[in-house]
Amino acid sequence: MAESPAQGRKGGPAAPQLRLDELLEGLQAQIAQVRATRDRVHTLLDAVLAIGSDLDLDVVLRRITESAVTLVDAQYGALGVLGDEGKIRQFITVGMDEETVHGIDHYPEGQGILGLLIRKPEPLRLPELGRHPDSVGFPAGHPPMTTFLGAPVRVRDQVFGNLYLTDKRDGAEFDDDDEAVLRTLAAAAGVAIDNARLYEDARRREKWLAASSELTRSLLSGADPDRVLHQVAATVRSLSGAALVTLAVPFEGGDELVIEAADGEGAEQVHGLVLPAPTLAAKVFTSNQQITSAALSDEPQGGGGSAAQIALGPGFLLPLGSAEHVRGVLQVANLPGGDAFTDATMAMITGFADQAALALEIAEHRREADHLMVLTDRDRIARDLHDLAIQRLFASGLTLNSVLGRVSDRPQVAERVQRVVEDLDDTIKTIRGTIYALHERDRTDGRGGLRAKVLAETDRAAAALGFTPALRMTGLLDTAVPPGHAEHLLAVLREALSNAARHAHATGVEVTVETDGSRLRLRVADNGTGIDPAVTRRSGLDNLRRRATELDGSLTLTSNEPTGTVVEWSVPLS
Structure with a gap:
C-alpha cells in the first residue's frame, strides 16, 4: 500500500498540537494568576473592611496584624507602636503561642532592623535578616526568622508604628506584590487607627466631662472634703486605668505632704503616709512642674514616698492647682512591667486635675x-x-x-x-x-492640730535618730481626738521615739497614728536591737502603760520582723 506524502513527513502533525498545548498551559497559568490576584484583592478588601469595622483601638491593631500575616502568607507578624523618643511602646504579635511569647527574654526595644525601620520609615525587604549590617540578633527564647518585610503605618503624616512580617510560608522571599499589598494595608490601617483614636478621644472627653460635673456637684453641695479627695483619686484611676493613684496635700506651714487619698493597689498601705522634702511629690509641689518616670520606685525618693513602700513602675506626678496656689500633688502609677501612660491620657488627667483644683478652690471659698x-x-x-x-x-x-x-x-x-x-x-x-x-x-480654730504636733515630734526626733521616721496619719485626728487624749499620745510618741534612738540603735522607724472615730491608735515600729530581757527597770514603759490605763486603753510590746520592737498604744475615744 502506498504511503501518503503527509504521513511520510516525520512528526508533522504533532508539532502544531504541541505548540497549542503550550499556549493553553500559558493561558491557564495567566488565568490562575489573574484569579490569584483577584482573590488577593478580595482578601485585601475584606481585610480593609474588617479593620475598619471596629472602633476599639486594641481590637483594630490586632486585626491589622492578623490581616497582614494572612495577605502575604507570612508565618510571623507584629505591629510595633511607637512611643516617646522613637521607642517601641506596644508590640502586638501574631503567629506565636503564649508559651513562646512568655519564653522570650524581652520584647524588641527598637534596636537592629526594627530600629532601622524606625529611623527610616520606608518599606524594607530582606532575603535574610541575619546578613543585614544593622542586624543585632534575637533575644533569648526568640524563634529563628529568615525573610523579612516591613512597612510603616502613618496616621496623618506621622508614623504611628511599623508592620513587621517574617518567614513566607512557601519558603520563598517576599516579592513586589507582597510589598504592594502591605503598603495598601498600611494606608488603610492608618485611616482605621485615626478613626479609633478619634473615637477614644471622644469617649475620654465624655468621661472627663461627666467626672468633672460630678466632682463639682459634690463639692458645691457641701460634701465632706476628705470624701471628695477620695472621689478625685478614684475618678483619676478610672479615667487613666492606673494601678494606683494617690493625692497628697501639704501640712499648714511646712514643706511636708501627707497622702490624704489613695485608690488602687496598696492604697491602704500608703494612705496617711507623710512625704518629706526629698520625695518626688514634694519636689513637684515646690517646683509646680510635672514629673514623668518609667520606673518610679527606681527614682531617688530620700527614703520616703509611696514608691518606697510599694514597687511602682511607669507613672507621672503633677501639681494640683494653679501656679500661684498649688493645693496638692497627684501621682498616677502602674506596677512594674505595666504600660506607660500615653500623652493623651496624661493630657486628660492634667485637664481633669485643673478642673478639680478649680472646684476645690470654689468649695474652699464657699466654706x-x-x-x-x-x-x-x-x-x-x-x-x-x-x-x-x-x-x-x-x-x-x-x-x-x-x-x-x-x-x-x-x-x-x-x-x-x-x-x-x-x-x-x-x-x-x-x-x-x-x-x-x-x-x-x-x-x-484650725491651728495647732494633732497632725501638726505629731509631725513636729517626728521632726524633732530626727536629730537624735539620725534620720526622719516614716510617718503615716489617717482619720480626723484634728477634730475627733479630745485635747487630753492628744497630750497623752504625744507623750507616748515622744517616749517611744526616744527609746528607739537611745536604746534600740535603730536605722529605721515607722510611726502610724490613726483614728476611726471610736479609738485612737499609735504604732511605733523600729528595726533596732529589740528589748533586752536582762533589763528589769523600765520606768519609761511603765509611764506609757499608765497613760493607756488612765484612758481605759492598752499598751502592747511585740518583736518586729526581722529585728526590732513594735510599740502599740490604743485608747477609746469616749
Whole structure:
C-alpha cells in the first residue's frame, strides 16, 4: 500500500498540537494568576473592611496584624507602636503561642532592623535578616526568622508604628506584590487607627466631662472634703486605668505632704503616709512642674514616698492647682512591667486635675464664707448675751437683793429669794464662760492640730535618730481626738521615739497614728536591737502603760520582723 506524502513527513502533525498545548498551559497559568490576584484583592478588601469595622483601638491593631500575616502568607507578624523618643511602646504579635511569647527574654526595644525601620520609615525587604549590617540578633527564647518585610503605618503624616512580617510560608522571599499589598494595608490601617483614636478621644472627653460635673456637684453641695479627695483619686484611676493613684496635700506651714487619698493597689498601705522634702511629690509641689518616670520606685525618693513602700513602675506626678496656689500633688502609677501612660491620657488627667483644683478652690471659698457667717453669728450671739441677757439677769438680781431687806422678818421667803439670787449669779458666770469660749474658739480654730504636733515630734526626733521616721496619719485626728487624749499620745510618741534612738540603735522607724472615730491608735515600729530581757527597770514603759490605763486603753510590746520592737498604744475615744 502506498504511503501518503503527509504521513511520510516525520512528526508533522504533532508539532502544531504541541505548540497549542503550550499556549493553553500559558493561558491557564495567566488565568490562575489573574484569579490569584483577584482573590488577593478580595482578601485585601475584606481585610480593609474588617479593620475598619471596629472602633476599639486594641481590637483594630490586632486585626491589622492578623490581616497582614494572612495577605502575604507570612508565618510571623507584629505591629510595633511607637512611643516617646522613637521607642517601641506596644508590640502586638501574631503567629506565636503564649508559651513562646512568655519564653522570650524581652520584647524588641527598637534596636537592629526594627530600629532601622524606625529611623527610616520606608518599606524594607530582606532575603535574610541575619546578613543585614544593622542586624543585632534575637533575644533569648526568640524563634529563628529568615525573610523579612516591613512597612510603616502613618496616621496623618506621622508614623504611628511599623508592620513587621517574617518567614513566607512557601519558603520563598517576599516579592513586589507582597510589598504592594502591605503598603495598601498600611494606608488603610492608618485611616482605621485615626478613626479609633478619634473615637477614644471622644469617649475620654465624655468621661472627663461627666467626672468633672460630678466632682463639682459634690463639692458645691457641701460634701465632706476628705470624701471628695477620695472621689478625685478614684475618678483619676478610672479615667487613666492606673494601678494606683494617690493625692497628697501639704501640712499648714511646712514643706511636708501627707497622702490624704489613695485608690488602687496598696492604697491602704500608703494612705496617711507623710512625704518629706526629698520625695518626688514634694519636689513637684515646690517646683509646680510635672514629673514623668518609667520606673518610679527606681527614682531617688530620700527614703520616703509611696514608691518606697510599694514597687511602682511607669507613672507621672503633677501639681494640683494653679501656679500661684498649688493645693496638692497627684501621682498616677502602674506596677512594674505595666504600660506607660500615653500623652493623651496624661493630657486628660492634667485637664481633669485643673478642673478639680478649680472646684476645690470654689468649695474652699464657699466654706470660708460659711465659716465667716458662723463667726459673725457667734459675735452676734455673744453681743446679745452680754448686752441683753446678762444685763437683764444682773438687774433682776439687784431687784431681788433689794427685796431681801423687806422680807427679813420672813426667813423662809428670804432664803428662797437668796437662792434665786445665787442661781442668777451662777447663770451670769455660765453665760460669761460661754461668751469667752466662743471668742476663744474663733482664735484657735484650725491651728495647732494633732497632725501638726505629731509631725513636729517626728521632726524633732530626727536629730537624735539620725534620720526622719516614716510617718503615716489617717482619720480626723484634728477634730475627733479630745485635747487630753492628744497630750497623752504625744507623750507616748515622744517616749517611744526616744527609746528607739537611745536604746534600740535603730536605722529605721515607722510611726502610724490613726483614728476611726471610736479609738485612737499609735504604732511605733523600729528595726533596732529589740528589748533586752536582762533589763528589769523600765520606768519609761511603765509611764506609757499608765497613760493607756488612765484612758481605759492598752499598751502592747511585740518583736518586729526581722529585728526590732513594735510599740502599740490604743485608747477609746469616749
